[in-house]
Amino acid sequence: MATALTGDDKDLGGFSVSRILPHRDKKMVGPFIFFDHIGPAHFAAGEGINVRPHPHIGLATVTYLFSGSMLHHDSLGSVQEIFPGDVNWMTAGHGIVHSERETMEVRSQPHPLHGLQLWVALPPEHEATEPGFQHVSKTQLPCIYQPGLMMRLIAGEAYGRSSQVRTFSPMFYLDAIADKGTALAHPDTSMEAAVFIITGALNIAGNRYIAGDFVLLDAGDGEITADENSRFVLLGGKKFDRVPYINWNFVAYDRATIDAARDRWNKGEFPAVPGDDLEHIPLPTSKPVNL
Numbered sequence: 001m002a003t004a005l006t007g008d009d010k011d012l013g014g015f016s017v018s019r020i021l022p023h024r025d026k027k028m029v030g031p032f033i034f035f036d037h038i039g040p041a042h043f044a045a046g047e048g049i050n051v052r053p054h055p056h057i058g059l060a061t062v063t064y065l066f067s068g069s070m071l072h073h074d075s076l077g078s079v080q081e082i083f084p085g086d087v088n089w090m091t092a093g094h095g096i097v098h099s100e101r102e103t104m105e106v107r108s109q110p111h112p113l114h115g116l117q118l119w120v121a122l123p124p125e126h127e128a129t130e131p132g133f134q135h136v137s138k139t140q141l142p143c144i145y146q147p148g149l150m151m152r153l154i155a156g157e158a159y160g161r162s163s164q165v166r167t168f169s170p171m172f173y174l175d176a177i178a179d180k181g182t183a184l185a186h187p188d189t190s191m192e193a194a195v196f197i198i199t200g201a202l203n204i205a206g207n208r209y210i211a212g213d214f215v216l217l218d219a220g221d222g223e224i225t226a227d228e229n230s231r232f233v234l235l236g237g238k239k240f241d242r243v244p245y246i247n248w249n250f251v252a253y254d255r256a257t258i259d260a261a262r263d264r265w266n267k268g269e270f271p272a273v274p275g276d277d278l279e280h281i282p283l284p285t286s287k288p289v290n291l
Contacts, residue, residue, distance in 0.1 A: 002204045003216040007037065015041030015113065020196070020214045022246060029194045029216065030237025031169045033059070033244070033251060034119030037196070037212075040067065041113045048107050051100040053273045054281040056092035057261045058127045058244065058251035062173070063088040064154055065115035066198065069106055074098035075271035078133040084115075085138030085175075087154055089165050092251075093122070095261065096131035099276050116196075116233065118173075121244050124253050126168045136165055144174075148182035148226075151175065156237065158187045171237030178226035186222050193217040193236030200230025248284055 005026060007018035021028065021035035029035075049070055063070065065084045072080045072088055075097040082088045090098060102111075122129065142161040144151040153163045156171035163173075172187050178200075187193060194216050195202065201210045203225040209215050217224075217236075244251050247258045264270055266283045 033121040039114040060120040068113035091132040093129040093131040148179035189219040198231040201227040
């Protein structure tokens with residue numbers, strides 16, 4: 001039967017982030033090892049997102065917004081503003097550095113921000129791949145239309161469609177809007193799956209779930225029904241045979257790889273972000289616990 005997970009809400013000064021994965025009861029859903037729900041936030045002029053350069057290894061970050069915008073810079077030289085419906089997929093591989101800020105035009109006036117940032121763990125054979133960055137506009141992503149339902153396939157494969165976003169393991173990630181009373185079949189009962197409700201309410205296996213709920217789906221949960229007009233995301237994929245460690249911004253299958261990455265960052269040996277190299281997030285002084 002379906003199981004709901006509760007996120008860890010953090011106030012980051014002017015906006016909140018709910019971190020649902022990794023969770024003490026469930027570290028991963030398919031390849032998804034990190035799930036942050038950002039906002040909704042409304043910033044005054046002069047305030048907003050301003051994340052200094054920081055490193056990653058062994059994962060891909062997936063940014064998807066419902067409102068607002070963010071400006072991505074990375075050590076490959078990528079500079080890309082992301083808007084609602086677009087996808088920023090950054091493959092860290094053996095090492096990348098990026099920052100997340102806003103344009104001057106956005107920051108100079110009141111503005112909203114609401115979205116999701118997820119990490120996808122790279123399988124062992126790809127954890128040290130070359131870093132990369134891909135931006136895909138919402139107009140390039142497949143849309144799936146059914147009576148009372150519209151969906152955008154952000155990444156992976158689902159309902160007979162495929163996204164052009166490059167992935168490294170079988171997965172799916174969808175944004176869905178359903179009219180009240182509309183039913184949707186489980187995307188793939190052979191895979192791990194979860195649903196996160198943005199607005200409205202869903203009925204799964206006779207239980208009602210509301211906005212903010214993150215619900216793990218069982219193979220027996222064959223149908224999702226909208227109790228109200230609703231927006232939600234569906235995500236999941238093939239279960240990993242091994243759960244990697246997470247330590248700060250690093251994901252790896254060997255603790256020594258994480259220790260080496262921490263040492264590289266501490267010594268300034270990661271590549272710089274062109275045009276954004278005058279500040280960075282320092283390595284945490286207290287070593288975080290491996291998960």
